[in-house]
Amino acid sequence: MLSVAIGNYPHTRLLKERLASSKDFTFVEVSPITKAFAQMVRQGTYDISEMALVTFLQAKAYGKPLVLIPAAVAARSQEISLIKLARNDSIKGPADLKGKRIGVRAYSQTTGAWVRGILTENFGIAPEQIRWTTFEDPHVAEYSDPPFATRAKPGSALLDMLRGGELDAIIVGNDKPSDADLADVYPDAEGAGREFSRKHGFVPVNHVIVAKQSLIDTRRDALMAFWDAVKAAWKDTPSAKDLPIGRAAIAPSVRLALDYISAQSMLPRPMTEADVWAGLPDGF
Template identity: 85%
Template structure:
């Protein structure tokens, strides 16, 4: 029986319901699901797991025996995650972030990597031109934050530091706060997201699915059953129909994320697209 750690979203709940009676899969509840990412990378705790895209790319570069299963679990515009205090008139847009202090949960967080790439590409705000503050270790233990990132004091909180004026802006995750004192750094973050999608042809992927190489090698039939169930569940969930599934569909997002984190010196060695997809059966 394969152990599977995947978060609870409409499409994954349908997947779990359909496979609940299967003798091949045991779904393990991990809350928040991000805890499973480090467990999977560091200890190989699960056979199949949801994982942040950047975590997987870093893990692959460090030689972890994982295979990318080409199904996006989560994808969204990244620009809406960059926020400031509404009263901060010194930041009128992303170009004003050069030289400023930005907080992010972890430097290797996928949303942060996407935004650093976008800020550098569109506004010339390079990672090195910002003072970064982080709060957690990366999922991949071998990776270390760059020298221009500082760890917040123990017990510090991202939004508390923003409100106290210790940070100029912060990058939040999927649960964006609705506090009226907070505002987007982008004058129109949703439009910026649409412009990214128009320019690049996709909405950035945040989370994917990975499997152990041993599962791909020794339990191919069970993995194929899982893959068929994933495709059906995504297809049958209205909110998931826009999520890329299949290698051809997800490749553009993976390729740009790889480009961005390579430019950000987040990998211990060059990683080619062939490296990224190594181990994946042809059927995918």
């Protein structure tokens, strides 16, 4: 059986329900699902896995034997992920982040890469003009944080460092806190997200699905069956109706993410869109 590590969302729960009796797939529960990303990249622990988009792009650039199954598991506006203390009047908007201290779980985190790209594109703030603090290693072991990023002391936490005055702002993920002492860095974060979508024509993808390259030759029929099940589950889940699925739909996020992380020196070599899809046959 092929092992599959995917988080629990309405569309993936439907996928798991429909494939529960399959003799081809077994779903492995990993919590949080982000733990599976490094396991997949470094040890090839699973046959199919959810993975952060930037993690996959870096893994592909470093020659990891993975293929991208063109389905977004998660996509969202990125501007809402930047938060500060509500009382911090020195940051009235993202333009004030130049020279500030920002914490992010990992420098290579997909949300962080999107945010840095947006800050450069819209406000002219280069990544090296911010003092970054990270808390975890990259999922791809070959990649190292840049010299202008420092590691927090063991046991430190994003929110604690923000509230303690050691950070000016932080980047959070899906579990955005709603505490009264916190505020968005953007005066209208949701509006900024809508403006990004109007400008670029898509909502940025955070998580995708990847598979071992070897499955193309050894278990192609099973992989195609999985792909068909994914398409059906996404289609039949109302909350997933806006998630891009298929190469053409997901390509805009792939292209801009490539541009952003290339400009951020996060890849070991130049990489084209064709490189991203290398190894995935027609039919996906």
